[in-house]
Amino acid sequence: MPSMAAYNFSRNTQQHQSKGDFFARKQKIEQQRKNLPIAEVERRLMEEVRNNDTLIIVGETGSGKTTQLPQYLFKWGFCHDGGIIGITQPRRVAAITVAKRVAEESGVPLGQRVGYAIRFEDVTSVQTKIKYMTDGLLLREALLDPYLSKYSVIIVDEAHERTIHTDVLLGLLKNVQKARSKSINGVVNTDHNNSNAGHDLEERIGNQNDGILKPCQAKKYNLLKLIIMSASLDARVFSEYFGGARAVHVQGRQFPVDIFYTHKPETDCIDAALITIFQIHLEEGPGDILVFLTGQEEIESVERLIHERLRQLPESSRKLLTFPIFSSLPSEKQMKVFMPSPPGYRKVILATNIAETSVTIPGIRYVVDPGLVKARTYDPKMGVDSLIIVTTSKAQALQRSGRAGRDGPGKCYRLYQESFFEKLTDSTLPEIKRCDLSNVVLQLKALGIDDVVNFDFIEKPDRTAVVNSLWSLYLLGAVTEENKLSDVGHQMARLPLDPVYSKALIVASQFGCLKEMLICVAMLSVESIFYAPREKLEESRNALKSFASPEGDHLTLLNVYRAADEFFQKNKMVNSEERAEKNLRKWCKDNYINSRSLKHARDIHSQILRNVEQMGLRVTSCEDDMLLLRRCLAASFFLKVAMKQPDGAYRVTLSGLMVQIHPSSVLFRAKPECIVFNELVRTNHSYVRNVSRIDYLWLIELAPHLYAVQD
DNA sequence: GAGCACTGC
Numbered sequence: 001m002p003s004m005a006a007y008n009f010s011r012n013t014q015q016h017q018s019k020g021d022f023f024a025r026k027q028k029i030e031q032q033r034k035n036l037p038i039a040e041v042e043r044r045l046m047e048e049v050r051n052n053d054t055l056i057i058v059g060e061t062g063s064g065k066t067t068q069l070p071q072y073l074f075k076w077g078f079c080h081d082g083g084i085i086g087i088t089q090p091r092r093v094a095a096i097t098v099a100k101r102v103a104e105e106s107g108v109p110l111g112q113r114v115g116y117a118i119r120f121e122d123v124t125s126v127q128t129k130i131k132y133m134t135d136g137l138l139l140r141e142a143l144l145d146p147y148l149s150k151y152s153v154i155i156v157d158e159a160h161e162r163t164i165h166t167d168v169l170l171g172l173l174k175n176v177q178k179a180r181s182k183s184i185n186g187v188v189n190t191d192h193n194n195s196n197a198g199h200d201l202e203e204r205i206g207n208q209n210d211g212i213l214k215p216c217q218a219k220k221y222n223l224l225k226l227i228i229m230s231a232s233l234d235a236r237v238f239s240e241y242f243g244g245a246r247a248v249h250v251q252g253r254q255f256p257v258d259i260f261y262t263h264k265p266e267t268d269c270i271d272a273a274l275i276t277i278f279q280i281h282l283e284e285g286p287g288d289i290l291v292f293l294t295g296q297e298e299i300e301s302v303e304r305l306i307h308e309r310l311r312q313l314p315e316s317s318r319k320l321l322t323f324p325i326f327s328s329l330p331s332e333k334q335m336k337v338f339m340p341s342p343p344g345y346r347k348v349i350l351a352t353n354i355a356e357t358s359v360t361i362p363g364i365r366y367v368v369d370p371g372l373v374k375a376r377t378y379d380p381k382m383g384v385d386s387l388i389i390v391t392t393s394k395a396q397a398l399q400r401s402g403r404a405g406r407d408g409p410g411k412c413y414r415l416y417q418e419s420f421f422e423k424l425t426d427s428t429l430p431e432i433k434r435c436d437l438s439n440v441v442l443q444l445k446a447l448g449i450d451d452v453v454n455f456d457f458i459e460k461p462d463r464t465a466v467v468n469s470l471w472s473l474y475l476l477g478a479v480t481e482e483n484k485l486s487d488v489g490h491q492m493a494r495l496p497l498d499p500v501y502s503k504a505l506i507v508a509s510q511f512g513c514l515k516e517m518l519i520c521v522a523m524l525s526v527e528s529i530f531y532a533p534r535e536k537l538e539e540s541r542n543a544l545k546s547f548a549s550p551e552g553d554h555l556t557l558l559n560v561y562r563a564a565d566e567f568f569q570k571n572k573m574v575n576s577e578e579r580a581e582k583n584l585r586k587w588c589k590d591n592y593i594n595s596r597s598l599k600h601a602r603d604i605h606s607q608i609l610r611n612v613e614q615m616g617l618r619v620t621s622c623e624d625d626m627l628l629l630r631r632c633l634a635a636s637f638f639l640k641v642a643m644k645q646p647d648g649a650y651r652v653t654l655s656g657l658m659v660q661i662h663p664s665s666v667l668f669r670a671k672p673e674c675i676v677f678n679e680l681v682r683t684n685h686s687y688v689r690n691v692s693r694i695d696y697l698w699l700i701e702l703a704p705h706l707y708a709v710q711d
Numbered sequence: 712g713a714g715c716a717c718t719g720c
Contacts, residue, residue, distance in 0.1 A: 091717065119719050136719045144720060165718065295715060327716065352715055374715040387715065431717090439719090496719040528714060604719090611720080663712035683713075 029105055036064030037251040045069070045248070046076045049153075053177065054226040054245040056235045060252020061402055065229055066094075066157055067102050070130045073153055074113075079129045081222050083152025088135040090163045091358060092118045099123070099132040106130075119496070120603045135165040139172070140496065143446055147183075148176055153225040160232035160395070161357070162430035162459075168440055170458050172447065173226055174242065180221040232395060232427065241458045255405040257367075261418040269370040270298065272415045274305055277348055280366050281320050284411070287365025288347040290355060290403055294374040294389050299324045299350045300534060306348065319345045325359065326352040328528060330589075331596055337361050356399055360406070367404040367412040369397060371420070375428075378435045380465035382655050383640075386682040395427040432461045438469035438499045442478060445485040446493035472639060475706070476503045495611055497525060500678075504636035505612055511632040513622035514612065516558060520633075522605035523557035524678055524690055529601070530664070531594040540592035547591075548666045552675070552692030554633055555626060556666050561605075564588070564598055631702065634694040637676040638703035642688060643696070644673050650688065652680070654706070662687040674699075 033039060038059070048055055059065035070085050079085060089095045099116035106114055115124035116132040124131055135156070142148055154173060159166055228238050228245075235247035266272040273291055280289055293299050303322045310318050323337045338361065341347045349361055353373055373396065377386045392400070397414065404410025414421065432440070440461075441452050449455055453466050473479040476499060478489030485493070492502035501521040508517030523529060532540040547563065549555035567587050571580040588595035612619060622628045634641075642650035642659060648671060650659050659680065661668050665688075667675065674696045677688035699707035 117720095122720095134718065136717095140720045142720095161717090163717070297713085326714095328714065354716065356716080358716070376715065389715090494720080525719095532713090607720090660712095662714090664714075668712075681714085685713095687713080689714090 026107065033064075033068065033105060036068060037062070037253050038064040038068045041250060042068075042072050045250075046072055048246065048248055049073065049076075049078065049225060049227065052246045053181070053223060054228070054242045056238045056242070056245055056247035057227060057229045057250060058233065058235045058247060059229055059231060059250040060254070061231060062253035063250045065250055066098050067105065069155065069227070069229075071102060071106060074129055078153050078225065081152065082150075083222060084128060084150055085130050085153045085155070086138060086148075086151045087130070087132050087155040087157055088138050088166075088169065089132060090135055090158050090161050090166060092134055093358065094158075095132040095134055099130075102130060102132075120607065135163065135169050139165055139169055139443065142172055142176075143443065143493065146176070146447060147180060147221055148173075148224070149221055151224065152222055153227065155227040155229060157229045158231065159228045159238060160230040160427070162428075162432075164431040164435060164440065167430060167432045167458055168443070170228070170238075170241070171456055173224075174456065175449075177224045177226055180224050183221045184223065234426070237458065254402065255407070255409045257401050257405040257410045257412050259401060260411065260413045261421065262415055263417070265417060265420070266370075266415050269372065269415060270302055270305070273302060273368055273370055274309065276368050276413050276415065277306065278309065280368075280411075280413075281346055281348075282317060284366065286346070287408075287410070288341070288349065288361075288363045289366040289368060290349045290351060290361065290364045291368040292355070292370065292373075292400055293350055293352060294372050295352060296324075296326050296328065299326060299352070302350055320348060321345050322348050322350060324350045325354060327354050328531070328594070330531065330594060334359075353396075355403065356396065360403075363407060364403055365408060365410045367401055367410065368415070369400045369412060370415040371397065371424075376434065378465075380436070380462060380468045382657055382680075383436070383468075384657065384680050384682050384686065391424060393426060393428045394421065394424045397421065397424065430459050432457065432459065436469065437461055437465050438472055441466065441469045442473060442485075442489065442493050442499050445479070446490065450484060473499060475639060476500065478503070491615060494615060495608060497521060497608065500637065500639065501525065504632075505608070505617065507636045508632050509612070509617040509619075511622070511628060511635070512618075512620045513625075513629050513632050514617060514619045515621035516629050517632060517636075518605060518609055518612070518619070519558050519561045520554050522601045522608065523561055524554075525604050526597045526600045527594070528664075529557065529560060529593055529597050531592050536592070543590075543592040544666075549626075550666075550670065550693075551626060551630060552667050553665050553690045554692045555629070557690075558629075560593065560598075561601065564593070565602075630692060630694055631698050633676055633692050634698045635702040637678065638699055638706060640677050640680070640688075641694075641699065641707075642675050642677065644671060644675075650675065652688075657686060659686040659688050661691055662689040665689060665691045667691050667693065 057065060070087055073085050095116045095118055099114055100110055103110040103114040108114055111123040111125055112127045114130045115128040117124055117137055118134050119137060156166060156169060230238060239245050239247045277289060277291065293302060303324055306322050310320060321341055325334050325337050337349050349355065355361060371392050372389050373392050374387055375390050377388060401412035404412050444452050444455060453463065470479060478486060478492050478499060480486050488506060491506060492499055495502040495505065501524065504517055504521055505514060508514040530544060547556050547559040549559060564584065564587065568580055568584045571583050575583065585595040588598055639654060641653045643653060645651050650661065652659055672693035674694055675691050676694050678690040680686065680688050700709060
């Protein structure tokens, strides 16, 4: 969510302030730094880093670990030999805001000694010694530089969140550290030959030394210091994974939060939440309320019910304002949660788990937590994503209640019994256990790790999930029968896309419609392009009509992109770039298009256009030959085909699963005989989304290894 | 007739 960065206003202290203000602020920052809990243990921490190549730091919220530790490391000389300190974050916003803060604390302009790098944005320079980045970005860097040779220290922050990127990165870093230490000792280390994956990378590095690098200059790397930072109290998993690595604890600083439970189980969560909200509003002292709900629909209905009940209250008790926030809400509406409430008013923020970690709202003193979350699970056998409402983990409940104690002592109301809390799982299932792995497998293979099944993950993914992703990579031509990466596979791994989309670009270059496919793939890679608020359903439907193609959603998305781009280019001829961007956002609003999603698609488009040009693919256009483009869609997405059944439902050809076309699709009513699709999600029904009409005969011609003449 | 949250040289 790129536009989220806009939330994090950082005051430019050095431009618009007098010298006096500047020094006053500098002094204040110094004081704040000294007061952080981590400041008391600076020397001891640095000794720990010096004595341990891998260190686990458990730091509670408010300890200052993310901003301070890199500065300490710099000060204590861990950047000598020209190495730099890299700190990974699971989210872009965090990387940006923390880098800004640390640059300010260090008194340097952002992008020089302190910088950050995220996709589409690199604010670093040759002087950069402290580099904040997303974990996904460091994984990408590893494809170009398998030793991560420019880093002397890598800090993996928020490791407890266990995102798929973090988990893969941990496995990779463990290998890199071993390989670099071996390059110094110059001896073959035999004590970890049980680690298959480690062996793979060593072999590859051996080959490189014989091949790519000249034998006589076999490079020696300096040691890599690894620091894993986690906010969960349980450091054991990380410590064990890194061979019994030392773990240290740093105190946090937060205001106390009183936890309340219900006396009996609640059957109606929405009603319980409403009662609690009004109880707080009428009986408790000042402070805003944060309510965790499962999704847009629930948020909208709670908002309506609050307004209904407010009307029944006396005038003096009506000073309560509601603010919804969820990811698909346009950013200007999201921003409203940050506006201070007018005097005498109390804010209620109705949020999904976006407010758990991604967005921090000041002024919250009360948290209402029904203990539920809508979570994604993945069925590797069927290739189906499911969105189901499940109970939170203990760690999640703790994270939620912590949101009440940032500005002062707070209260958290858990809408379940205390005995129920005890039964919750300790932490949420790591992402790697519940998502499609084809991208992970492709990337590991591109890094020379062929035996993915036996890769030393901190937690092994489901075996069938790995095997199935290998199978689909084989069908895409990325992996050979010997289970090695093919030339096509190497090309695919260079692209920052879902492997199916990477392959589509390669196929399209052969079909002569790469220009169009680049747009399709960019549009398919972002969250929903269309924005349909409940109260303006009719208008948004009409807006969609002007772009809709009877052939399907892919061509519709292409039409939207082309129309937007035409509007933008014409605008740019008479306006400044900035003005044209602004007008484009207005155009989006008028056409019920989510401008954040479109901006994201345009960014991805320009990035992958650069990529395919570098790869030497020919970017030719099929102009208006949409038949050619649809044949190319069939040749690219042949793994996801469904056929209409006599009863009007669809049967997915490869899995046999029965599905329906999602109501948001332009083909929802048309119901063509044979379709390709890109997404299969199970909510109340199994739905396919991003659907196009194709001819079954094309599949026999273009994917003969899977499709034959029907009886 | 319907969309948890993140993220990518």
